[in-house]
Amino acid sequence: MIKMENVYKKYNNGITALNKLSVEIDQGEFVYVVGPSGAGKSTFIKLIYREEVPTKGIVKVNEFDIGKMKRKDVPKLRRNVGVVFQDFKLLPRLTVYENVAYAMKVLEKKPKEIRKRVTEVLDLVGLKHKGKMFPNQISGGEQQRVAIARAIANTPQVLIADEPTGNLDPETSWEILEVLEEINRLGTTVIMATHHSDIVNKARHRVIAIESGRIARDEMEGEYGYED
Secondary structure: OEEEEEEEEEOOOOOEEEEEEEEEEOOOOEEEEEOOOOOOHHHHHHHHOOOOOOOEEEEEEOOEEOOOOOHHHHHHHHHHEEEEOOOOOOOOOOOHHHHHHHHHHOOOOOHHHHHHHHHHHHHHOOOHHHOOOOHHHOOHHHHHHHHHHHHHOOOOOEEEEEOOOOOOOHHHHHHHHHHHHHHHHOOOEEEEEOOOHHHHHHOOOEEEEEEOOEEEEEEOOOOOOOOO
8 A cells, every 4th residue: 555665865955854764554544643843754744645755765655656656647646645734725715615626626527526526525524514615714623624525525545634633722633533533434544644642642543653764663553652
């Protein structure tokens, strides 16, 4: 599914973000990625959707070899990898419905298919009744739900959530986790980078801890293991 083998990533400024990192993630897993700031978590995440490429080593996501694939093939990868960001990244002039539909229009899906799927995913995240509202008319938690709906609109095999609860209050954070867990139960692999220790410790899933660019821990139903 996802395989990293002896991955080394060095940036132009001389910083080594990952150092001989190796890991495998199977289809259908729910994985937390944790670690101190500057440990390499963001680079790890960005390699999966080819925002970055490895300096050395192998990164494979399904049939895609991240280090060798051509730029023209990146959209094909990203049809299979949905991404949710901490700051939502919604289009402010589009309604909730239109923000989700946009992800499908880019792939030139048929209008009937778009209507059906957008309704499905908005229902899944509990926002079917707010499709005509704009992002500035809904709460931060609701905006994150819209971002999740958009990320799964094209039925990706992998959903990456990069600090999805970072800007949200504790109660709303748990609501977002419940949505992600439901998406995982439906078969999507979920990889969630987080500093939210309470969620990691109480809603147990596999924990991959990255420190100094290496895998420090890889535990099934692990704990967060760091001070907030």
